[in-house]
Amino acid sequence: VTAESEFSIIRELFAPLAKTAAGAFSLTDDVAAIDLENAVITKDLMIAGVHFRQKDPLDLVARKLMRVNISDLVSKGVRPAGYLLGCVWPANTDRAMIETFVSGLKQDQKAFKCHLLGGDTTRHRLKTGPLTLSATFYGPAPDGGIIRRSGANVGEDVYVTGTIGDGALGLRVLEAKLKVSEEDKAFLQDRYWLPQPRVTFGTALGSFATAAMDISDGLITDAGHLATQSEVGVSINLDNMPLSVAAHKWLQEERNKQSALEFLATGGDDYEILFTAPSSMRRSIHMASRASRTDVTRIGRTTREKIILVACGDKETEVKAGGFDHFSVS
Amino acid sequence: VTAESEFSIIRELFAPLAKTAAGAFSLTDDVAAIDLENAVITKDLMIAGVHFRQKDPLDLVARKLMRVNISDLVSKGVRPAGYLLGCVWPANTDRAMIETFVSGLKQDQKAFKCHLLGGDTTRHRLKTGPLTLSATFYGPAPDGGIIRRSGANVGEDVYVTGTIGDGALGLRVLEAKLKVSEEDKAFLQDRYWLPQPRVTFGTALGSFATAAMDISDGLITDAGHLATQSEVGVSINLDNMPLSVAAHKWLQEERNKQSALEFLATGGDDYEILFTAPSSMRRSIHMASRASRTDVTRIGRTTREKIILVACGDKETEVKAGGFDHFSVS
Numbered sequence: 001v002t003a004e005s006e007f008s009i010i011r012e013l014f015a016p017l018a019k020t021a022a023g024a025f026s027l028t029d030d031v032a033a034i035d036l037e038n039a040v041i042t043k044d045l046m047i048a049g050v051h052f053r054q055k056d057p058l059d060l061v062a063r064k065l066m067r068v069n070i071s072d073l074v075s076k077g078v079r080p081a082g083y084l085l086g087c088v089w090p091a092n093t094d095r096a097m098i099e100t101f102v103s104g105l106k107q108d109q110k111a112f113k114c115h116l117l118g119g120d121t122t123r124h125r126l127k128t129g130p131l132t133l134s135a136t137f138y139g140p141a142p143d144g145g146i147i148r149r150s151g152a153n154v155g156e157d158v159y160v161t162g163t164i165g166d167g168a169l170g171l172r173v174l175e176a177k178l179k180v181s182e183e184d185k186a187f188l189q190d191r192y193w194l195p196q197p198r199v200t201f202g203t204a205l206g207s208f209a210t211a212a213m214d215i216s217d218g219l220i221t222d223a224g225h226l227a228t229q230s231e232v233g234v235s236i237n238l239d240n241m242p243l244s245v246a247a248h249k250w251l252q253e254e255r256n257k258q259s260a261l262e263f264l265a266t267g268g269d270d271y272e273i274l275f276t277a278p279s280s281m282r283r284s285i286h287m288a289s290r291a292s293r294t295d296v297t298r299i300g301r302t303t304r305e306k307i308i309l310v311a312c313g314d315k316e317t318e319v320k321a322g323g324f325d326h327f328s329v330s
Numbered sequence: 331v332t333a334e335s336e337f338s339i340i341r342e343l344f345a346p347l348a349k350t351a352a353g354a355f356s357l358t359d360d361v362a363a364i365d366l367e368n369a370v371i372t373k374d375l376m377i378a379g380v381h382f383r384q385k386d387p388l389d390l391v392a393r394k395l396m397r398v399n400i401s402d403l404v405s406k407g408v409r410p411a412g413y414l415l416g417c418v419w420p421a422n423t424d425r426a427m428i429e430t431f432v433s434g435l436k437q438d439q440k441a442f443k444c445h446l447l448g449g450d451t452t453r454h455r456l457k458t459g460p461l462t463l464s465a466t467f468y469g470p471a472p473d474g475g476i477i478r479r480s481g482a483n484v485g486e487d488v489y490v491t492g493t494i495g496d497g498a499l500g501l502r503v504l505e506a507k508l509k510v511s512e513e514d515k516a517f518l519q520d521r522y523w524l525p526q527p528r529v530t531f532g533t534a535l536g537s538f539a540t541a542a543m544d545i546s547d548g549l550i551t552d553a554g555h556l557a558t559q560s561e562v563g564v565s566i567n568l569d570n571m572p573l574s575v576a577a578h579k580w581l582q583e584e585r586n587k588q589s590a591l592e593f594l595a596t597g598g599d600d601y602e603i604l605f606t607a608p609s610s611m612r613r614s615i616h617m618a619s620r621a622s623r624t625d626v627t628r629i630g631r632t633t634r635e636k637i638i639l640v641a642c643g644d645k646e647t648e649v650k651a652g653g654f655d656h657f658s659v660s
Contacts, residue, residue: 028559029479030402030543033471036366043414043466045450047459050418072360084373086416086464088380120375124460129377134416134450134464136373141363149359213360229358 006121009095013102014085014116021082021115032118036081038141042072048090048130053174058097060193061133062104067195068216069137070112071271074202075214076146078139080112085119086134091127112199114139144206152211152230152276158300159285161198161273163244164219166191168267184246191244195271200292205275208284212275218266220319222274223300224308230276235309236300238265258312265310276302336451339425343432344415344446351412351445362448364412368471372402378420378460383504388427389434390523391463396438397525398546399467401601404532405544406476408469410442415449416464421457442529444469474536482541482560482606488630489615491528491603493574494549496521498597514576521574525601530622535605538614542605548596550649552604553630554638560606565639566630568595588642595640606632 010027018024023033046065048054056064070080085105089098109115114137124130170192172178173185180188197214205212211230215222220236227234238261243251247264254260277285282298289296303309308319340357348354353363376395378384386394400410415435419428439445444467454460500522502508503515510518527544535542541560545552550566557564568591573581577594584590607615612628619626633639638649 025478025480029406029476031370031372031406031408031476033476034366034369034371034468036369039364039366039369040361041364041366041414041447041466042361043416043449043464045416045418045452045462045464047418047452047454047462049455049459050452076359076361078361084371084466086373086375088375088377088462117371119373120464122375122377122380124377125379126460128458129379129460130454130456132375132377132418132462134373134375136371136414136466138366146361146363148355150355 009098010121013098014121017102017105017109017116021117024115024117027118032084034082034117034138036138036140039138040073040076040078040141040146041136041138042069043134043136044069044072046133056193058101059104059107062101063108063194065133065135066105066108066112067197068271069135071195071197071214073137073139074197074199075212075273077142077202077205078146079199079203080114080137081139082115082117083138084117084136087121088129088132089123090129090131091124093123142203142206147205147209147212147275149211149213149226149229152226152232152302154232154302154304156210156276156278156302157282157298158223158234158236158302159275159277159296159298160215160219160242161201161294161296162196163242163247164270164272165247165264165267166244167195167269168264169247169250171269180246180250184249187244187246192269197271198273198292198294201288201294201296202273204288204292208277208281208288209275210277212273215270215272215274216268218268219270219274220265220308220310224319226274226276227302227306227308230302231306233303233306233308234300235303235311238310238312240297240299241265242295242297258315261312339428340451343428344451347432347435347439347446351447354445354447357448362414364447366468369468370403370406370408370471370476371466371468372399373464373466374399374402376463386523388431389437392431392434393438393524395463395465396435396442397527398601399465400442401525401527401544403467403469404527404529405542405603407472407532407535408476409529409533410444410467411469412445412447413465413467414447417451418459418462419453420459420461421454423453472533472536477535477539477542477605479541479543479556479559482556482562482632484562484632484634486540486606486608486632487612487628488553488564488566488632489605489607489626489628490545490549490572491531491624491626492526493572493577493625494600494602495577495594495597496574497599498594499577499580501599510576510580514579517574517576522599527601528603528622528624531618531624531626532603534618534622538607538611538618539605540607542603545600545602545604546598548598549600549604550595550638550640554649556604556606557632557636557638560632561636563633563636563638564630565633565641568640568642570627570629571595572625572627588645591642
């Protein structure tokens with residue numbers, strides 16, 4: 001593969017993704033122009049073998065890259081507007097593979113109404129060099145400003161959107177470490193491959209949430225991050241954790257329920273929104289949930305004592321902030 | 331290495347780089363807030379084994395990452411303001427290595443007056459996973475707008491800043507493929523490790539340049555890109571190509587002068603500015619060169635016929651646009 005074929009790949013495959021963004025200069029220049037007062041920006045990397053599997057379909061990998069970044073924005077009350085993309089392809093990548101990848105980008109650009117602005121594409125010298133992807137997404141700050149991790153107060157409700165643990169189960173299914181029905185398999189692997197950023201609900205966050213973030217490292221770990229930044233503690237009841245039908249079926253068949261719930265609460269790859277709000281906001285949250293058709297579940301409270309307390313059945317476990325060793329999944 | 335130690339590395343090593351940027355939230359949140367009103371943005375990746383050597387000192391790698399991105403902005407007339415950083419470390423990276431890397435960032439943040447805004451740091455699962463770096467830099471657009479690749483007209487002068495070919499020679503020295511004096515060795519490898527974005531001269535570009543870009547793929551290749559985007563041809567005289575003392579000494583000892591000049595003109599890793607301007611601007615360019623203490627050399631002309639013509643001694647070679655096969659360096 002010569003350098004020139006990289007240029008033709010940019011021109012023929014990536015430039016069409018940028019044609020709706022004036023500041024992208026059709027990807028013919030070294031830089032892009034953005035005009036956005038009060039922008040919010042985020043950057044997330046994904047590497048084959050770490051953040052996705054070598055065998056994952058490349059259109060889904062592209063969409064996951066977009067959604068992981070969009071999830072960061074959405075959990076702050078921000079809609080995505082545009083992005084820059086960096087790709088490092090394994091040495092033996094052919095054009096058809098890049099076409100598949102680009103078809104995923106195209107699909108989710110449409111779904112999330114955002115445009116490619118620019119970036120960088122190159123190749124590993126070694127065949128073993130893993131596909132490495134990087135995206136920088138931005139969008140306009142909401143009128144009231146973004147919702148930080150640090151705004152929670154003592155005695156507030158703790159909520160999550162959607163269901164928890166499906167992504168972690170999906171990965172186990174894909175790794176053939178878990179056997180489920182064909183229907184559940186399709187659902188769970190889809191939840192691993194395709195996070196669902198709660199864009200519409202996210203834009204409502206500003207009217208009730210005091211703190212918010214997306215769950216990528218696992219519910220318990222990320223609740224710990226939010227609590228640390230807000231200088232509060234948090235108490236979570238795993239019995240209230242929202243589960244999908246597939247996760248619920250899996251749970252029924254596990255002998256050790258507590259350990260199974262902990263797996264779901266620490267598995268990560270959820271990309272749901274974790275947020276806090278005073279109890280006076282319960283009605284507003286219910287309305288926003290209905291209006292955006294996004295399930296929202298109250299799973300705990302913020303506390304004065306700066307610890308993470310996880311209840312499950314009649315058992316309570318204290319998790320050290322910054323530690324979470326008890327919950328490490330092997 | 332646990333996830334928690336990644337958090338402490340962000341808090342202890344990277345957060346100090348962000349303390350001067352209000353919108354970075356001390357790297358405690360998922361996003362950063364910036365004002366992108368009339369901003370110019372660029373993104374470049376660097377991978378060990380492709381864009382730098384596995385053995386290169388990590389502080390210099392950090393500075394090269396910054397300078398490669400800053401060079402993109404500067405060649406468009408833009409000063410850098412801030413950046414987002416993505417790092418994927420090999421599995422066996424220790425804290426001391428990251429400290430060295432961060433010391434390089436710190437040094438060049440000061441030199442180029444820009445701030446870390448946010449980003450992402452993670453690890454390869456495999457020891458062989460190469461260090462992969464990605465940066466997104468932005469800065470305010472200049473009053474007259476950026477200087478595009480596409481603005482050159484027929485019959486204009488073609489210029490470069492600094493000297494050409496030192497980076498390519500430096501890499502050969504580092505790879506022990508070329509033996510030079512100790513003094514020249516130090517100079518040439520420094521030119522490979524540390525590009526010198528011509529920031530001050532860059533801010534003057536707007537008053538005379540019709541098209542501009544930085545030279546990363548080699549003078550001839552990048553002149554071809556500029557010509558293609560401007561829909562003109564370009565004629566370059568390699569005898570006028572500015573050379574450092576070290577490159578000049580190397581050239582003297584090469585038997586085949588033309589082939590040696592072609593090596594310098596196609597080696598890449600120059601990160602000098604290539605630009606065009608009408609001949610009426612010669613005096614302004616001379617003044618800007620003196621005021622910014624940046625050498626600027628006229629090396630050719632743009633032409634009506636859309637070809638790349640390279641003169642060397644009494645020989646002229648036509649290079650196919652998009653091809654440059656003649657100049658491929660083995």
